[in-house]
Amino acid sequence: MTRQQVLDLYFMDARSKLIDLAAFIDRVERANGEDDFRMKALREALKNLSNEGKEKAKQVLLTFSDPTTNPIAAATTKAACGAFPGVMK
Amino acid sequence: MKYIEPHAHMVSRVTDDYVKMTLAGCVAVCEPAFWAGFDRSSADGFYDYFCQLTEHEPKRAAKFGLPHFSWLCINPKESEDVKLAEDVIALIPKFLDRPNVLGIGEIGLNKNSRNELRVLEMHVDLAARYKQLILVHTPHLEDKLKGTRLILDVIKADKRIRPERVIIDHVEEHTVKVVLDAGMWAGMTLYPESKCSPPRAVDMVEVFGNERVWMNCACDWGVSDPLAVPKTALEMKKRGHNAEAIDKLVFQNPMKFLGQCPKFKIPGVQV
Numbered sequence: 580m581t582r583q584q585v586l587d588l589y590f591m592d593a594r595s596k597l598i599d600l601a602a603f604i605d606r607v608e609r610a611n612g613e614d615d616f617r618m619k620a621l622r623e624a625l626k627n628l629s630n631e632g633k634e635k636a637k638q639v640l641l642t643f644s645d646p647t648t649n650p651i652a653a654a655t656t657k658a659a660c661g662a663f664p665g666v667m668k
Numbered sequence: 669m670k671y672i673e674p675h676a677h678m679v680s681r682v683t684d685d686y687v688k689m690t691l692a693g694c695v696a697v698c699e700p701a702f703w704a705g706f707d708r709s710s711a712d713g714f715y716d717y718f719c720q721l722t723e724h725e726p727k728r729a730a731k732f733g734l735p736h737f738s739w740l741c742i743n744p745k746e747s748e749d750v751k752l753a754e755d756v757i758a759l760i761p762k763f764l765d766r767p768n769v770l771g772i773g774e775i776g777l778n779k780n781s782r783n784e785l786r787v788l789e790m791h792v793d794l795a796a797r798y799k800q801l802i803l804v805h806t807p808h809l810e811d812k813l814k815g816t817r818l819i820l821d822v823i824k825a826d827k828r829i830r831p832e833r834v835i836i837d838h839v840e841e842h843t844v845k846v847v848l849d850a851g852m853w854a855g856m857t858l859y860p861e862s863k864c865s866p867p868r869a870v871d872m873v874e875v876f877g878n879e880r881v882w883m884n885c886a887c888d889w890g891v892s893d894p895l896a897v898p899k900t901a902l903e904m905k906k907r908g909h910n911a912e913a914i915d916k917l918v919f920q921n922p923m924k925f926l927g928q929c930p931k932f933k934i935p936g937v938q939v
Binding site for chain 2: 652662
């Protein structure tokens with residue numbers, strides 16, 4: 580596909596998702612309280628979208644990922660939450 | 669269009685889904701053993717589940733003309749209890765000769781704990797001893813990168829396992845390359861929120877190629893779509909991929925991987 584074709588096919592969907600994302604951030608900021616690690620990770624991940632480099636989706640995923648390499652001592656939960664609590668710049 | 673659904677948890681789906689899948693062109697469905705949403709209380713629970721996967725569910729699928737295949741294991745979410753895992757793994761050989769069993773799966777990690785790793789190693793050993801295919805679940809969300817690396821290390825360390833007989837499922841943009849570089853297969857799971865979307869899966873195929881990759885829906889008891897694979901085929905068509913390219917991803921590739929098990933045969937379907 581040419582860039583024009585990609586834009587024709589996906590621009591409206593991407594625009595809609597961006598507005599949803601912006602509205603989510605507005606909603607968070609309207610609510611009382613502090614950001615937790617998830618919101619901090621999301622704000623950090625957003626910076627990847629403005630980068631010149633390629634693989635933005637990969638970089639966003641890496642921002643949310645646990646970068647450690649050793650297994651944890653024991654699993655005390657079953658679910659993941661979407662962001663790693665330990666990594667904040 | 670005909671397609672193979674390589675990963676769907678049909679025990680948690682209604683018969684409407686079988687109708688829809690068959691109408692959409694599904695010619696075979698494969699079901700790994702998974703977490704039911706609650707922890708089973710004993711190995712007996714798994715015994716009953718394995719009977720469900722190898723006796724009841726194939727009969728249910730057959731009512732819709734759909735061959736059903738299964739994989740067996742104790743899933744990563746129930747692998748913190750190593751004693752239970754040992755008891756369950758001891759049951760598995762009794763089922764390996766059943767006609768619809770393709771291999772060991774979906775093994776892997778969940779929270780990347782030491783016990784989960786031990787249980788993963790036990791499964792890999794079982795697969796090696798009984799020469800079974802392996803289907804791997806990689807962890808969700810923030811745990812996926814670390815878990816994928818740990819899983820690959822375990823499998824690569826066992827020299828009895830040939831990489832082309834392993835599918836690492838639920839890859840995303842940050843894990844797909846390391847899986848393919850290891851010579852294993854990469855599964856792209858089309859599942860809302862926690863895994864891939866159809867456009868992202870097609871992006872990965874366009875970037876990393878269409879060899880040793882498959883697509884699946886992993887539909888289960890959560891919000892998920894049993895038609896995610898044919899919808900992704902439509903996504904490919906929208907982008908101008910031809911019928912041959914689509915067929916390779918949704919039929920030929922799963923056929924190639926699963927066909928490494930001699931039991932994987934689809935009556936009446938020309939390969």
